[in-house]
Amino acid sequence: MKDSIHPKVFNTTIVCTTCGTNWPTESTRQNVRVDICSHCHPFYTGEQRIVDTAGQVDRFMKRLQTSQAQQADAARRRDEKNKPAPKKPSLLKEIYGDEA
Ligand SMILES: [Zn+2]
Structure with missing residues (x-):
């Protein structure tokens, strides 16, 4: 050293x-x-x-709940929109009925 x-x-x-x-x-x-x-x-x-003097945590939690509700609503609407349309009866069945 x-x-x-x-x-x-x-x-x-x-x-x-x-x-x-x-x-x-x-x-x-x-x-x-x-x-x-x-x-x-x-x-x-x-x-x-968390020292919450101005109610910022409460405001954040309120915004978070609103955001989550909006996302859930948007997802529900998207699922309804993308749901497959009810199947139309075929034209042959429409003309000849169930016999064909
Ligand atoms: Zn310490």
């Missing part, structure tokens, strides 16, 4: 500013602060915490 080319390593702690969790570790930086960690991130906690 060469002298004086390696950064200085400190015994420091990583602090989460959201939940206050500390991890003692070694780092080239001192007093490391993170905004979110695995103890408080929704991906790891499994709970959904």
Whole structure:
């Protein structure tokens, strides 16, 4: 190992500013602060915490329901339109009846 080319390593702690969790570790930086960690991130906690101040989630859910209803209606209309037409009786049967 060469002298004086390696950064200085400190015994420091990583602090989460959201939940206050500390991890003692070694780092080239001192007093490391993170905004979110695995103890408080929704991906790891499994709970959904969306701060809905302006009702945006409700508006989104309403738009989603409207969109899904419109798509279902369009699919139903498309199916009705593409339904095969009722079969016409053949011209021979029409002329000669069922005897032919
Ligand atoms: Zn945290």
